Amino acid sequence: MLKQRLDQKIVQKLYLAPALQQAIRLLPLTNLELIEIIDQEMSQNPMIELEEDQAPPKDEREDGEISDPAEMSGERDSVDDEAFDVGAFFRDYLDEGFRPDFQEAREGVSLENTLARNPSLWDHLNWQASLAFDDPRDLEIARFIIGNVKENGYLAEPVEELAELIRTTPEALNAVRKKILLFAPVGSAGRDLTEVLLAQMDHLDIDDATARTIVTEHLSLLEKSDYLQLAKVLNLTPKDIKTHIDLIRSLDPAPGLKYTQERTVSVVPDILVVKEGDDLKIHLNDEGLPRLKLSRFYNAMLSRAGDGDPETLLFLKDKMKKALWFLRSLDQRNRTIAKVAKYIVDKQKNFFDRGVDSIKPMTLMEIAQEIGVHESTVGRVVANKQMSTPLGTFPLKYFFHKSLQGSYGEDVSSLKVKDRIRKIVESEDKSRPLSDIEIGDILTRENLRVARRTVAKYRKQLKIPPSHIRKRKSYMEG
Numbered sequence: 001m002l003k004q005r006l007d008q009k010i011v012q013k014l015y016l017a018p019a020l021q022q023a024i025r026l027l028p029l030t031n032l033e034l035i036e037i038i039d040q041e042m043s044q045n046p047m048i049e050l051e052e053d054q055a056p057p058k059d060e061r062e063d064g065e066i067s068d069p070a071e072m073s074g075e076r077d078s079v080d081d082e083a084f085d086v087g088a089f090f091r092d093y094l095d096e097g098f099r100p101d102f103q104e105a106r107e108g109v110s111l112e113n114t115l116a117r118n119p120s121l122w123d124h125l126n127w128q129a130s131l132a133f134d135d136p137r138d139l140e141i142a143r144f145i146i147g148n149v150k151e152n153g154y155l156a157e158p159v160e161e162l163a164e165l166i167r168t169t170p171e172a173l174n175a176v177r178k179k180i181l182l183f184a185p186v187g188s189a190g191r192d193l194t195e196v197l198l199a200q201m202d203h204l205d206i207d208d209a210t211a212r213t214i215v216t217e218h219l220s221l222l223e224k225s226d227y228l229q230l231a232k233v234l235n236l237t238p239k240d241i242k243t244h245i246d247l248i249r250s251l252d253p254a255p256g257l258k259y260t261q262e263r264t265v266s267v268v269p270d271i272l273v274v275k276e277g278d279d280l281k282i283h284l285n286d287e288g289l290p291r292l293k294l295s296r297f298y299n300a301m302l303s304r305a306g307d308g309d310p311e312t313l314l315f316l317k318d319k320m321k322k323a324l325w326f327l328r329s330l331d332q333r334n335r336t337i338a339k340v341a342k343y344i345v346d347k348q349k350n351f352f353d354r355g356v357d358s359i360k361p362m363t364l365m366e367i368a369q370e371i372g373v374h375e376s377t378v379g380r381v382v383a384n385k386q387m388s389t390p391l392g393t394f395p396l397k398y399f400f401h402k403s404l405q406g407s408y409g410e411d412v413s414s415l416k417v418k419d420r421i422r423k424i425v426e427s428e429d430k431s432r433p434l435s436d437i438e439i440g441d442i443l444t445r446e447n448l449r450v451a452r453r454t455v456a457k458y459r460k461q462l463k464i465p466p467s468h469i470r471k472r473k474s475y476m477e478g
Helices: 018-026 031-044 086-091 121-132 136-147 159-165 170-180 193-203 209-217 219-223 227-233 238-249 255-259 296-307 310-347 349-354 364-371 375-382 414-426 436-445 452-461 467-477
Strands: 048-050 271-276 279-284 292-294 386-389 392-395 403-405 411-413
Touching (some): 018 310, 121 136, 121 170, 121 255, 136 159, 136 170, 159 170, 193 209, 209 219, 209 238, 219 227, 227 238, 238 467, 279 310, 292 310, 296 310, 310 349, 310 364, 310 375, 364 375, 411 414, 436 452
Antiparallel strands (some): 048 292, 271 279, 386 392, 403 411
16 A cells, blocks of 8 residues: 655765856866856856956946945945955955966957868768769769768768668669769778779779789788788789889878868967976966956945845845855966966976976876865866977876886886887887887886886887888888
């Protein structure tokens, strides 16, 4: 039998206050994103205004308004009923060293400096289809095929499935697709690499039977760079087969990528590291950030609202409270970023003086314990932030790497090990490339104890092929 009843129980739940949520939300923002948030907050809260804005003169104010600065100083509490000095309240936590001081007005982007969008691969193919197909049905099929072409130019879906979706036969769809294969870029809508390369050979009138045989029957050997086996299968000398391989390499295996919409991303550093003598000075890049203050006008209105409309008083108190928390959150964000940046610069001083060989391993937990915040807070600070240094501009994530142990027990950054592996491979004898074990032995002699599997993992991350592939390529080049 079901019945209703009321029960009470006590539970503990983690609850983030709105002010704390706001402070956390501001931490991972870049300067450009922060400007948008500030503009949005100013449009919603009249208690916040730009510091360069001046209060209206006495003779321009409406009748009954207080023009005495002493009466506009906020002596009456805007958050609760106790009196306090707003200026003194801010003086407790606002540090002029971290507040934005750039006051030049921001200008919008000129339309003359705005570039039009370049045509995409699909725009280019559809334009050619509109010229190549007179039959409306063929044009419809062509546009359907083009719509399913991937960014690299390949057609991933099976022809049978596409034909069923557009209600035609696979033969009719393939007939249209064969024409698209010869559109620019040649090879678009190809089903696989073999079809793409053969289409380009046909377009260029390349009559090389050996190259065509390699593309149609022995592409797997070419992908593995097994040139000796390829020469043996085709009954050719390595010197003769090199000519055919060079011809195949001149073709484009991914024709669609040349139309990729690559955007140039402007990197605005959030932290500036300047060398002054032997010291490194840290500055937060506040260029373009508006300098904010509490509105004296609305603060004075709040001090007089107690004797008026209760709804007005409640509204102004709420806006004042939100303004205080927003300004405090901005200041706390700057302080936290400055602490993290200072620790990174102090820890990596040798890196800024000597380069990557002197970089030290560092973790988020290490900084969190040092500056007294949670690890997730450091993670939010590091996200999306850039640091401009005498060696160049680096993302803050660049300085965080795992620790490996040297032969004498010292900690070594994995970034240093990767850089050393890259240099070892660059200086090796190309005719006798070093294996992962041999690279590991060299690192061991340099007091860097690295296991073979770790060498292989770092080599793959550096996009360096294994030794047997490097040897085959060197053999063909020789």
